[in-house]
Amino acid sequence: MGNVITDEEAMQRALDQAELAALAGEVPVGAVVTRGGCIIAVARNAPITHHDPSAHAEILALRAAGQLLGNYRLPDCELFVTLEPCAMCAGAMLNARLQRVVFAAFDPKTGAAGSVVNLFASRQLNHHTCVQGGLLASSSTVLLQSFFGQRRSQKREQSQGLCSRNEEQDKPDKPDKPDKPDTIVALRPTNWR
Numbered sequence: 001m002g003n004v005i006t007d008e009e010a011m012q013r014a015l016d017q018a019e020l021a022a023l024a025g026e027v028p029v030g031a032v033v034t035r036g037g038c039i040i041a042v043a044r045n046a047p048i049t050h051h052d053p054s055a056h057a058e059i060l061a062l063r064a065a066g067q068l069l070g071n072y073r074l075p076d077c078e079l080f081v082t083l084e085p086c087a088m089c090a091g092a093m094l095n096a097r098l099q100r101v102v103f104a105a106f107d108p109k110t111g112a113a114g115s116v117v118n119l120f121a122s123r124q125l126n127h128h129t130c131v132q133g134g135l136l137a138s139s140s141t142v143l144l145q146s147f148f149g150q151r152r153s154q155k156r157e158q159s160q161g162l163c164s165r166n167e168e169q170d171k172p173d174k175p176d177k178p179d180k181p182d183t184i185v186a187l188r189p190t191n192w193r
């Protein structure tokens with residue numbers, strides 16, 4: 001047997017996928033599916049790329065794992081994802097009968113593993129999948145914050161570019177307006193997707 005991957009190593013591979021998502025202009029979320037301690041599927045968030053609101057990293061990873069194993073149930077598989085799953089992904093995970101789900105950062109806006117709702121805790125819905133949160137959470141949060149920070153500064157540059165085209169050229173540069181408090185507060189982990 002090959003080396004059995006640790007939880008941290010699996011999450012690190014998911015974080016690698018999240019970085020690739022950011023490079024593609026997608027919200028940086030990555031996921032891997034493991035079976036018997038080996039990674040069998042990796043995926044990154046890609047709804048913009050695929051024009052598909054369901055193309056979250058977890059869904060794409062589950063699809064790849066299902067194809068590989070030739071089974072829509074994945075009872076001896078575990079899924080590692082860099083952000084707390086949303087309700088759609090949590091539903092898919094429960095349908096897949098995953099053994100365990102491990103996520104990194106909590107998502108207070110749409111998290112369906114305890115932050116907003118906890119679909120995994122519902123006895124009626126879930127008899128199979130246990131869930132754990134917070135593994136390498138700070139690495140995931142740093143990725144998300146830097147992605148949204150860059151996106152905000154790009155938007156600022158774009159709007160300043162528009163201003164300078166609309167205003168007379170000889171006007172002195174205005175000092176940068178400080179961010180409104182609510183813009184700064186957007187750094188909190190909300191609206192990740």
Ligand SMILES: [Zn+2]
Nearest residue numbers: 056085086089
């Ligand atoms: Zn999702």
